[in-house]
Amino acid sequence: MxxxxxxxxxxxxxxxxxxxxxxxxxxxxxxxxxxxxxxxHYYSEEYARKVEELYRWLYYEGDYLPFDIYAKRILKNKNSEAILSIISTNDELRVLLKTLGMLMLVVSCKSYSDISSEDILMIKNIKYAIIDEIKGIKVYYKPLFYAKILWLKCIDKIRNASLNNQRDWEKYAFTCGLQAITFLSEDTLSEIYNKLGLHNIEDRWKELIKYAINITNSPEKIVEKCANCRSEIINGKCSCKITIKYLSDINL
Incomplete structure (x- = not known):
């Protein structure tokens, strides 16, 4: 060289x-x-632009969507990478969200593991305590504030879906936990698998991994939408002629 x-x-x-x-x-x-x-510097600027774009979408559309549709966008690799890379700059948030991600993996596998109901209840209580602690952390850097809100909203929507026993919540809880570990932890997936002692549900683990890959690798189809009427903007115009725009992914 x-x-x-x-x-x-x-x-x-x-x-x-x-x-x-x-x-x-x-x-x-x-x-x-x-x-x-x-x-x-280049990637931090790219990530900041991405989370600002996603936050506008959350404000105008995402907050009102069902949990699975919201999660599909946030958990796509490019979006998760931007959100969690910014979160990783804050040590306190990084550690808490990494831990929360591991707990989400365990809870998503609960129906197929031999974890006792008492242990599951304890894990859930720890999860809720961590979520409350994360919400109490004050951040003043705007991209970090956006990233924190976007990720917590995804967790909250999945949690509500699990409480209501909505279909497929386990897939999204698993994927959310997996993305948190991927971008916030130095451990490999196999190391996490061994640490959590999930060998007795290997088939279910592999099945959830396949679902996670489909969710995270799903391609985007981004269009401009009007913040007022929510219709797609074509050639710079929409029917109501309001100029406030946001970017929506119609492949969800």
Whole structure:
């Protein structure tokens, strides 16, 4: 692999070398840091735009949708990645939501495992306590505020669906927990599987993984909608001529 000196002209490399020496570094380390910082900055801006877009959708449409339709959009990989990557910048939220994700995995498998009803009740009580604690955490960075609201709304909708015993709530609880662990934990999926001791429900685990893959990899079909009449905007116009717009995914 070529060194930094081979693709910078000598005078520029000398300036870089002098600066690197002044900060106890090396030219290659400085270049590496600059590239990494640029990439992080790019993705943080992309994530911020994505969560702002999703928050507008939540405000105008998502809040009123059934739990499964709302969850389908939030749990798609690009959306979960943006939301949870921003959440991961806050250590307190990251740890709590990672723990909550693991508990959601366990609860979603409860009908097929040998976990006692007493233990399930304890897990649920811990879940509710964690959710209350998360809601009490104050955040002032706008993208983080949006990300927290979007993810908690998904959890709340799934929780309400489980309380009402709505169809397929387990699939979405499992997927939500899986996404939280994927983006907030350093543990691999197999390590989580072993930690939770779910070997006795391997077939059910594999089945839920398939559902999760379908949900998270579902393609988006984004259209502009009018915030007033909720109709699709075509050629920059809608029937009511209101100019407030938001982006909706019609592949849900």
């Amino acid at each position: 070529p060194t930094v000196s081979t693709w910078l002209n000598p005078s520029t490399f000398k300036l870089l070398e002098d600066f690197a020496e002044s900060v106890n570094s090396s030219p290659s380390k400085l270049i590496k840091q600059m590239i990494e910082d640029k990439i992080k």
